[in-house]
Amino acid sequence: MARRLGETRQFAGIIGRDKKMLEIFDLIASLARSHAPVLIQGESGVGKELVAAAIHNEGPRAGRLFVPVNCGALPEGLLESELFGHVRGAFTGAIRDKKGRFELADGGTIFLDEIGDVSPAMQVKLLRVLQEGTFERVGSNLTLKVDARVISATNKDLREEIRAGRFREDLFYRLCVAPVHLPPLRERRGDIPLLIDHLLPRVAREAGRDGLAVSPAALDRMMDYDWPGNVRELHNALQFALVKCHGATIELSHLPPTIAQTRPATTLRARAPGKHAPTQTRRVRTRRVKLDVAGVRAALARARGRRVLAARALGVSRATFYRFLDAHAELKEVS
Known part of the structure; x- marks a missing residue:
């Protein structure tokens, strides 16, 4: 099965x-x-x-x-x-x-x-x-x-x-x-990298191109986006990106504006001191963490298999976390 x-x-x-x-x-x-x-x-x-x-x-x-x-x-x-x-x-x-x-x-x-x-x-x-x-x-x-x-x-x-x-x-x-x-796609975000790997070569062939990749920043933003149009919208977004991308890598700036301008999950609104201080938006930098199988396995166990929570606990983006899972087959039964 x-x-x-x-x-x-x-x-x-x-x-x-x-x-x-x-x-x-x-x-x-x-x-x-x-x-x-x-x-x-x-x-x-x-x-x-x-x-x-x-x-x-x-x-x-x-x-x-x-x-x-x-x-x-x-x-x-x-x-x-x-x-x-x-x-x-x-x-x-x-x-x-x-x-x-x-x-x-x-x-x-x-x-x-x-x-x-x-x-x-x-x-x-x-x-x-x-x-x-x-x-x-x-x-x-x-x-x-x-x-x-x-x-x-x-x-x-x-x-x-x-x-x-x-x-x-x-x-x-x-x-x-x-x-x-x-x-909907937003309820299975872990499949987004798989869908991109499947769709991008097809979209590239239709455009007479090959050897294309998606940058980490673009992938992170695509993981954060809610995709109201689901897989069809993802397919259209890749087609749009190829129109703007003239190199070998799809960057954040190549994505459709509705996706590229989506506020990432790591953006927090912080209020400056003072009762009437204006609201400011600041980007919290994700700390560099070297993932290992044991640590990821433990994080998944603590999160009861919920990968988004495990990634958050480890301080890495979902895209980074999912790529690590893809590279380590022994973790698939845990996730």
Whole structure:
């Protein structure tokens, strides 16, 4: 199992070594052997489609099609035709019969992204497919039957949508037989260096460059940033950095302003003596500490495996601490 290995960095194309991601890897492997509908929940940019594809590719349906549909990108009329197909003459412009995504996914998997954006009328039609596996093409009375596994995803809280009357409760329970929650990048900061190592060579190749590295200062700032856009924003930040970087090393000044101007965790606001003295910002210099395996192991034990607290106790930046962990495999079981 992925968690037992402890050194897992990639599973089915997904990058991560954080405990939360290792649990996701194990869950993907279990779900791949099942045919139950899966609902993947998480913020925008966390990689929901990657997880859906991994569940498909690791299972018995891998030899058939994985068919993604962005339910939030199409108006209701077009979405119905896209999902269920149509017959010739069903509407203006329907010059021939067309299979829908459910038909194309027969024997495979259909991925309904942004399912929380589907209209109430379309929710009723989806409920029927999930219950009975049957539907009609637009403009046809012929009932078709399909065997398609349904994986859906949303960045909305569907229980809140149910309470607000915008999402059907019966459809929710049909979709959410097996829930998967993907953590945002800010909750697995230790994976940021791994993701950079994975993404930077790809971004560099696309730009016709190679041999690029990220400076310690830039990495520290990227570790401090909260990444509201998650992995997608990290990818975009590296693309931006390459536009500004003309050398072999991405520096702090090359990062997007929203990241470069983020106040680092080591910046403290100190009030000067006096009741009405102005607030001043001062940078506390991180003292140079030579890390050793025994000391890091002890710090992790005291912090009960919480790496951020261990790094803080040792007086080093998170980036330095994570690089040390990467270089010492014997510490992975502790962290």
